Amino acid sequence: MALLQISEPGQSPDPHQRRIAVGIDLGTTHSLVASVRHGTPECLPDEQGRVILPSAVRYFLDDQGRTRRQIGHDAMAAAADDPVNTIVSVKRFMGRRLADLPDAGKLPYQFDDQPGMVAVQTVAGAKSPVEVSAEILASLRQRAEDTFNDDLFGAVITVPAYFDDAQRQATKDAAQMAGLNVLRLLNEPTAAAIAYGLDNGAEGLYAIYDLGGGTFDISLLQLSRGVFEVVATGGDSALGGDDIDHALAEAALALAGLKAVTPQDKRAVLVAARTVKEKLSTDGSAHLSVKLSGGMLSEFITREQLAQLAKPLIDKSLAAVKRVLRDAKIKPDEVKGVVMVGGSTRMPAVRDAVGAFFGQTPLTDLNPDEVVALGAAIQANQLAGNNQQGELLLLDVLPLSLGLETMGGLVERIIPRNTPIPCARAQDFTTFKDGQTALAVHVVQGEREQVEHCRSLARFELRGIPPMAAGAARIRVTFQVDADGLLSVSAREQLSGVEASVVVKPSYGLSDDQVANMLREGFATAKEDMKDRALREARVDAERMLEATRTALAADGDLLSAEQRAEIDELMAQIGSRCDRGDLHALEAATQALAKGTEAFAAERMNRSIRQALSGRQVDQL
Numbered sequence: 001m002a003l004l005q006i007s008e009p010g011q012s013p014d015p016h017q018r019r020i021a022v023g024i025d026l027g028t029t030h031s032l033v034a035s036v037r038h039g040t041p042e043c044l045p046d047e048q049g050r051v052i053l054p055s056a057v058r059y060f061l062d063d064q065g066r067t068r069r070q071i072g073h074d075a076m077a078a079a080a081d082d083p084v085n086t087i088v089s090v091k092r093f094m095g096r097r098l099a100d101l102p103d104a105g106k107l108p109y110q111f112d113d114q115p116g117m118v119a120v121q122t123v124a125g126a127k128s129p130v131e132v133s134a135e136i137l138a139s140l141r142q143r144a145e146d147t148f149n150d151d152l153f154g155a156v157i158t159v160p161a162y163f164d165d166a167q168r169q170a171t172k173d174a175a176q177m178a179g180l181n182v183l184r185l186l187n188e189p190t191a192a193a194i195a196y197g198l199d200n201g202a203e204g205l206y207a208i209y210d211l212g213g214g215t216f217d218i219s220l221l222q223l224s225r226g227v228f229e230v231v232a233t234g235g236d237s238a239l240g241g242d243d244i245d246h247a248l249a250e251a252a253l254a255l256a257g258l259k260a261v262t263p264q265d266k267r268a269v270l271v272a273a274r275t276v277k278e279k280l281s282t283d284g285s286a287h288l289s290v291k292l293s294g295g296m297l298s299e300f301i302t303r304e305q306l307a308q309l310a311k312p313l314i315d316k317s318l319a320a321v322k323r324v325l326r327d328a329k330i331k332p333d334e335v336k337g338v339v340m341v342g343g344s345t346r347m348p349a350v351r352d353a354v355g356a357f358f359g360q361t362p363l364t365d366l367n368p369d370e371v372v373a374l375g376a377a378i379q380a381n382q383l384a385g386n387n388q389q390g391e392l393l394l395l396d397v398l399p400l401s402l403g404l405e406t407m408g409g410l411v412e413r414i415i416p417r418n419t420p421i422p423c424a425r426a427q428d429f430t431t432f433k434d435g436q437t438a439l440a441v442h443v444v445q446g447e448r449e450q451v452e453h454c455r456s457l458a459r460f461e462l463r464g465i466p467p468m469a470a471g472a473a474r475i476r477v478t479f480q481v482d483a484d485g486l487l488s489v490s491a492r493e494q495l496s497g498v499e500a501s502v503v504v505k506p507s508y509g510l511s512d513d514q515v516a517n518m519l520r521e522g523f524a525t526a527k528e529d530m531k532d533r534a535l536r537e538a539r540v541d542a543e544r545m546l547e548a549t550r551t552a553l554a555a556d557g558d559l560l561s562a563e564q565r566a567e568i569d570e571l572m573a574q575i576g577s578r579c580d581r582g583d584l585h586a587l588e589a590a591t592q593a594l595a596k597g598t599e600a601f602a603a604e605r606m607n608r609s610i611r612q613a614l615s616g617r618q619v620d621q622l
């Protein structure tokens with residue numbers, strides 16, 4: 001959530017004084033390092049000429065019992081035989097507690113729920129995700145230093161736009177552990193936009209569609225005067241190329257009438273499916289062949305067949321795109337350009353579907369699995385002062401709405417989700433009861449109408465409100481979210497000036513899955529929520545009416561005859577029973593009846609106070 005401010009770098013140093021700066025894409029499945037050489041960014045290959053480093057680390061013990069590690073391709077090769085000690089997709093665990101990982105039970109790891117962040121138990125002891133990420137970063141740093149035969153000045157490391165403070169801090173810590181000087185953390189979609197030079201191009205709105213191995217991210221960036229603002233982000237944290245591999249593997253097995261029973265069989269089919277899938281991005285058909293324990297699997301697969309299998313998954317990604325556009329109130333044709341990111345966007349079926357959705361050909365000139373690292377390299381080069389460039393200001397948005405609990409357990413939204421931060425909003429509230437001197441402020445986060453379905457962030461009390469009639473106090477509650485995503489809430493009674501405040505970290509410890517879930521629930525239940533909201537509001541109205549009547553009876557009950565009093569008591573009892581039943585219309589009618597039934601009484605009270613005023617006695621409140 002940090003505001004990334006990129007200030008004017010200094011003068012370009014002499015060529016021989018160039019500072020070596022790199023951009024690193026620390027991905028869920030793959031990581032890359034890139035640097036600007038001879039004026040253009042390029043990904044740096046390892047000794048075998050491969051630019052992609054699988055984001056995998058395996059820990060094992062050698063003959064002497066010393067801790068050893070394999071990183072990247074070697075770790076991947078060993079993953080099938082030693083899944084427990086081979087940590088893949090560690091990015092999902094960064095800055096997360098066990099409670100933030102709903103699928104932890106399905107993974108082959110032994111998790112250790114340590115305060116702050118989970119750790120994974122391996123033969124070499126408990127490994128924090130920060131440490132594992134540091135291994136990957138150190139390997140890329142080594143690669144860069146070998147390439148340039150020099151020390152690195154610094155690195156720009158990319159993170160998903162939705163990463164919160166804890167996840168960003170964990171990424172920074174990993175970099176530091178790997179001996180890297182972090183020039184900046186940069187949002188992945190922004191890096192992709194920079195790689196395409198959009199920051200030098202036409203102002204407008206850009207969509208970054210990033211379909212990787214296991215995650216799908218969609219981001220909307222607004223470019224104005226060379227400044228990128230992240231307008232909105234969304235996606236699906238459990239959708240990617242891996243799902244297409246699974247679909248193809250199952251389809252091939254079904255075609256052959258075979259079953260993959262053993263874990264080895266399952267893995268072998270998946271590996272073959274992935275190879276065939278990738279081949280079909282360039283070829284019209286490919287041969288999938290694997291030897292299984294139950295027989296030989298051998299099928300020809302066409303590109304069309306694969307496209308059919310992938311369609312439901314691609315549609316799922318487009319549904320997420322639609323949601324983000326709708327939230328941001330943007331129509332697909334308002335998007336000026338679409339940038340394709342992630343290895344899975346090499347699939348022609350994905351390109352076609354995205355192109356059709358936006359009504360324009362997406363940008364695919366750069367390698368989609370390299371584009372994030374390339375953009376980060378450009379940024380690193382600028383920050384190292386190797387290039388004179390204008391100022392770049394990058395903003396982020398609030399991932400979930402922030403609000404307050406009001407009477408009846410309802411949520412009053414103060415700052416809606418996707419509002420660019422920093423931001424501040426204020427709203428006035430009032431007291432519910434006569435003479436109320438304290439106000440409980442409950443700050444919540446989420447998209448639902450009821451407090452119990454949102455996440456509770458903080459509670460505090462405003463005390464010392466001067467006693468007044470219900471509804472007379474003016475309490476201004478101000479929400480302020482700073483550039484780092486820190487929320488402070490203050491409440492101030494306007495007449496007396498009494499004030500109370502609290503600082504909370506809204507996104508801390510909330511996984512993107514949880515964010516996605518809370519959003520999904522919000523959309524799915526919107527209608528039900530509205531009904532529920534109406535009922536709760538009616539209850540609050542009824543309560544208010546009852547409270548006012550009780551106060552009036554206590555003060556001036558002697559004005560009523562026993563009969564009149566009994567009528568009013570009956571009307572009050574009616575409300576009580578309807579409140580419990582949950583019939584909205586009956587409750588509203590009962591409240592109306594009490595209002596009508598006490599009109600004469602109210603008039604009598606009014607007369608009495610006027611009489612008292614006329615007889616020279618002070619009336620402080622009418």
Ligand code: ADP
Pocket residue numbers: 027028029030031211212213214215240241242274277278279281341342343344345346347368369
């Ligand atoms: P991440 O950002 O999650 O680390 P990547 O952007 O590197 O991942 O994407 C990895 C995914 O891209 C894998 O599912 C891989 O199979 C897929 N992929 C890579 N190359 C191709 C290709 N030529 N055709 C289709 N899919 C591909």
Ligand code: MG
Pocket residue numbers: 027028212342372
């Ligand atoms: Mg990626």
